[in-house]
Amino acid sequence: MALIELKQVEKSFAGKKGTIHAVNGVNLAIEAKDVYGIVGYSGAGKSTLVRLLNGLEASTSGQVLVNNEDVAKLQGSALRTFRKKVGMIFQHFNLLWSRTVSENIQLPLELAGVAKDKRQQKAQELLSLVGLDGRGDAYPSQLSGGQKQRVGIARALANDPDILLCDEATSALDPQTTEEVLELLASINQKLGLTIVLITHEMNVIRKICNKVAVMELGKIVEEGSVREVFRHPQQEVTKIFVQQDLEPKADPSALLAEFIKENPTGTLATLHFLENNAGEPVVSQAIRKFPIDISIVYGNIERSTGSSFGTLTVQFTGDSAEIEQAIAFIEAQQVGVEVLHRG
Ligand SMILES: Nc1ncnc2c1ncn2[C@@H]1O[C@H](COP(=O)(O)OP(=O)(O)OP(=O)(O)O)[C@@H](O)[C@H]1O
Numbered sequence: 001m002a003l004i005e006l007k008q009v010e011k012s013f014a015g016k017k018g019t020i021h022a023v024n025g026v027n028l029a030i031e032a033k034d035v036y037g038i039v040g041y042s043g044a045g046k047s048t049l050v051r052l053l054n055g056l057e058a059s060t061s062g063q064v065l066v067n068n069e070d071v072a073k074l075q076g077s078a079l080r081t082f083r084k085k086v087g088m089i090f091q092h093f094n095l096l097w098s099r100t101v102s103e104n105i106q107l108p109l110e111l112a113g114v115a116k117d118k119r120q121q122k123a124q125e126l127l128s129l130v131g132l133d134g135r136g137d138a139y140p141s142q143l144s145g146g147q148k149q150r151v152g153i154a155r156a157l158a159n160d161p162d163i164l165l166c167d168e169a170t171s172a173l174d175p176q177t178t179e180e181v182l183e184l185l186a187s188i189n190q191k192l193g194l195t196i197v198l199i200t201h202e203m204n205v206i207r208k209i210c211n212k213v214a215v216m217e218l219g220k221i222v223e224e225g226s227v228r229e230v231f232r233h234p235q236q237e238v239t240k241i242f243v244q245q246d247l248e249p250k251a252d253p254s255a256l257l258a259e260f261i262k263e264n265p266t267g268t269l270a271t272l273h274f275l276e277n278n279a280g281e282p283v284v285s286q287a288i289r290k291f292p293i294d295i296s297i298v299y300g301n302i303e304r305s306t307g308s309s310f311g312t313l314t315v316q317f318t319g320d321s322a323e324i325e326q327a328i329a330f331i332e333a334q335q336v337g338v339e340v341l342h343r344g
């Protein structure tokens with residue numbers, strides 16, 4: 001039994017032009033300790049879906065089961081206890097500006113009636129966990145975006161939840177800060193054994209910390225699986241676009257490559273596509289050891305995921321042309337795609 005199960009879940013809203021099926025027949029299973037990513041374009045229904053998971057929204061039909069309990073059936077103290085077990089962080093942090101960092105973190109504990117000294121002690125521990133030691137007396141306005149989100153994370157963890165929901169939690173942050181916040185989330189997942197459900201429109205966020213992913217389009221989950229599988233074999237058009245956007249070289253290398261061929265007309269230039277192979281660059285060094293040739297790296301964009309590499313590497317082979325062809329055949333046999341751009 002998965003920690004979170006959705007069975008034929010629908011959530012509709014009455015709109016001006018008729019009913020909006022924000023979530024439309026979703027089946028989903030999220031296991032304990034998963035870092036489960038949900039990706040999709042704006043309006044796909046991602047936020048509505050996560051709001052069903054903490055009972056902020058009630059489904060129109062179908063079942064939302066968390067820890068084997070039907071969320072729709074929870075009431076009174078059972079609902080309050082349940083909500084404590086599900087923390088949430090947001091794109092714009094949702095901090096109270098008139099309260100210090102420590103007071104923000106203590107808010108859920110205050111609401112739960114926890115004594116002051118206990119609250120303060122917990123806030124200290126959480127500040128340390130999120131890397132904000134000594135900043136408890138600062139006000140949110142004195143912090144950077146990344147630090148604000150750390151406060152949001154600490155506050156979400158105040159009641160020791162089992163599940164953390166993240167709604168576009170890094171979308172307001174620059175790439176470097178995003179990376180740091182994602183690392184923090186990954187370490188919390190490991191350290192506390194917390195299950196994370198993360199929604200985003202950025203595939204690089206999924207690649208960096210999720211083990212599983214679901215792709216949402218028009219209220220439906222159109223594709224799901226392990227991050228590794230979905231990156232290697234995206235099935236749906238929308239998934240292919242998301243994966244491609246993330247793995248494509250960030251700058252256009254064609255001018256660089258044309259220049260390279262002009263300066264080095266004798267070698268063989270080829271682009272290696274690492275899709276199936278999780279060893280990554282070792283294939284190149286193996287080829288150099290096996291054949292009396294040289295391989296130099298010209299241009300590359302290898303992206304790492306948890307335990308795999310994806311992306312492309314453009315290399316130049318120099319040496320005897322028959323040996324080069326054999327080396328290319330060897331690399332292809334390692335499940336690496338080889339696209340020859342120029343033969344010297
Ligand atoms: N309370 C509401 N009342 C009416 N329509 C709503 C409500 N909440 C969401 N919707 C509609 O449901 C659909 C899904 O919205 P949702 O916010 O879940 O999408 P999203 O994937 O989170 O998008 P974004 O990436 O922009 O945050 C949209 O068409 C939206 O307008």
Ligand SMILES: [Mg+2]
Nearest residue numbers: 046047048167
């Ligand atoms: Mg949203």
